[in-house]
Amino acid sequence: MENKTSSEVLSRTEINQLSRAGRAIVIFEGEVYDATDFKGTHPGGPKFIDDYVGKDMTEVFYEEEHTKIALRMLKDMKIGTLEFSNSDQVSQDTVTSHSRMEEIEGEEWRKKVNPKLGTVWQVFTNLDHEEYNSFINDPKHLTRPGDEHIMFANPVLEFFSRTPWYHVALFWTPIALYKLYQGSFELSPLEYLMTILFAIVSW
Template sequence: TEEEVQAYMKKEGGHLVIYQGVVYEVGEYMEQHPGGQDLLEDELGTNIDDKFEEAEHTKSAKNIFKDLEVVGKMKNHDETSTGSSDELQTRGGASHMDGASLGCTRDFDYSTGLWEQIWQCDWTFEEYYVYINEPKVLVNPVRDLRLFKHPLREFITKTPWWLIPLFWVPVVAVM
């Protein structure tokens, strides 16, 4: 039950939520949440199924759950249960969060540069459009999305906005 999850949180610590019958540790993701950490803090220890759907999260947001640590599963969980008669099971995987429901069917390696992977894909404009418009949030561990394999190229893409005019204005002025 939610009470058992809350008791577990008090005893073991952590930041737990229940989604689709699975108990997730969301502590690592809380600072990355686009709506802010406060939204998740209010829901710790509770079932977030209804609130997640009410907020009209994207498929990509749902896909983030596959990267979160699974603490356990609720026993006797089905799609119609409210979580009130559920019991916490032991740790396990969240097989229903495999990302298969996402619009993009490409499987990219986010630990290496994306530019080359995207360039080598043979896909339609619609597939590309779906992929580009799905936000990518990399959790567990939290990290940035890499565009290039080479560290120097990657470093250059992360320059502050003001550095570009600082470099180019004198160059153009001399010409």
């Protein structure tokens, strides 16, 4: 079966067909989501998603008190809306007086910052003070294939903003060893030892 778009209405039969085809289709607050690409990186492990494939996970999602970032990630996985039938039991105790998805609606800064076009410049030119505070206090989490967050639109600056952790050690270790070598001729043994200990603690 071909992929559905987020505006389509999916019946239980279609959801079951997608699930049998190996896709991790779940239902939340009457909306349908495809968590296939995400389940491998789910913090609780793929089993927690596999247990609800083809099912409504609204209640368990509420119980686990997921954060806003989890809601945003889920929103990106939406493929459609559930077609309700007389056989569907919709509990008002499960779907609370307000939708959890409503918590992430109206975040204006998200409409003004495209993480794929250079975040730094957009943050300082497009956001006001309140939006800036919301931006810096919001966790950024990249887990799905294709996720990307670019700091600078300039490819040269962007290249130097990303480096494996060991590159820092490779750069500074020779310099530190050379300075220690120089210090061995200028300091007493006690001063030399204290300098090394201070450097280690400071690091």
